């Protein structure tokens with residue numbers, strides 16, 4: 001079986017590519033290692049910035065995308081991709097189950113949260129250590145939490161958590177934030193949020209749940225323990241590229257280098273969604289990439305590119 005397009009990943013980018021692929025009359029297969037449709041978005045409680053669907057549940061949005069692609073006839077298989085072989089006009093996608101042949105590939109494998117890498121973080125994940133304020137914030141109603149980070153996500157998380165928690169510490173390793181000024185102003189005006197500058201987390205401490213954070217001030221060297229019930233890590237994301245051979249050109253962080261047309265350094269292989277170099281990683285930009293990748297593929301298959 002020779003597919004026109006194999007899409008790797010069933011997040012918003014991959015599922016939108018599947019919809020556009022089927023509507024373009026392409027023989028389309030979606031591969032994913034994730035049994036839940038929607039990728040990352042399925043892990044969030046609510047999405048309130050996808051146009052036309054205010055306050056939709058993350059899982060519901062993912063299901064809607066997949067139902068749409070399936071209704072148009074896209075084929076789905078659960079498999080983990082370990083390699084993409086470029087044989088010119090055809091490509092071979094190697095999975096843990098089989099090798100599949102295709103004319104083109106859309107890589108839409110998304111990104112993942114970076115870890116702080118301190119003792120106790122891994123052990124207490126799910127027991128007070130979280131990477132998703134939207135998912136877990138409500139569990140910390142009237143409790144004390146910390147957010148670690150200094151970008152937009154950390155600032156947004158602190159504001160969001162202040163709706164539930166009795167107190168939010170925002171711990172940043174520098175003396176100024178990188179995040180948007182409007183968010184900085186909101187954080188500073190929020191009485192529940194206390195900013196701790198120039199400080200790093202050395203350890204997350206707790207037996208069956210987070211009890212406190214061991215902190216060091218980078219300027220003074222002073223160490224202290226901060227009692228908290230939860231800690232939200234907002235220290236960035238990284239692309240899900242580890243363990244996959246044959247990928248096209250990547251930037252210094254591992255993101256696949258591609259512009260709005262999603263074309264990569266390998267003809268016939270496209271990168272869509274959070275995994276590609278881009279300004280904004282959101283559902284709407286991932287979905288837009290899925291559409292653009294298929295438009296580029298149509299041109300490629302027609303010999304226009």
Ligand SMILES: Cc1cc2nc3c(=O)[nH]c(=O)nc-3n(C[C@H](O)[C@H](O)[C@H](O)COP(=O)(O)OP(=O)(O)OC[C@H]3O[C@@H](n4cnc5c(N)ncnc54)[C@H](O)[C@@H]3O)c2cc1C
Nearest residue numbers: 009011012013033034039040081109110273274281282283
């Ligand atoms: C907690 C949370 C809340 C968010 N809230 C919002 C929000 O409110 N609004 C918004 O617009 N965006 C939000 N986002 C961001 C949004 O979810 C992402 O930008 C979007 O999901 C990216 O889509 P994607 O298709 O590029 O990748 P993903 O959604 O990451 O999907 C990639 C898929 O590929 C699969 N995969 C990875 N590697 C392989 C492999 N080797 N083989 C096979 N399959 C593989 C993964 O398992 C996954 O299913 C949120 C993200 C998180 C984590």
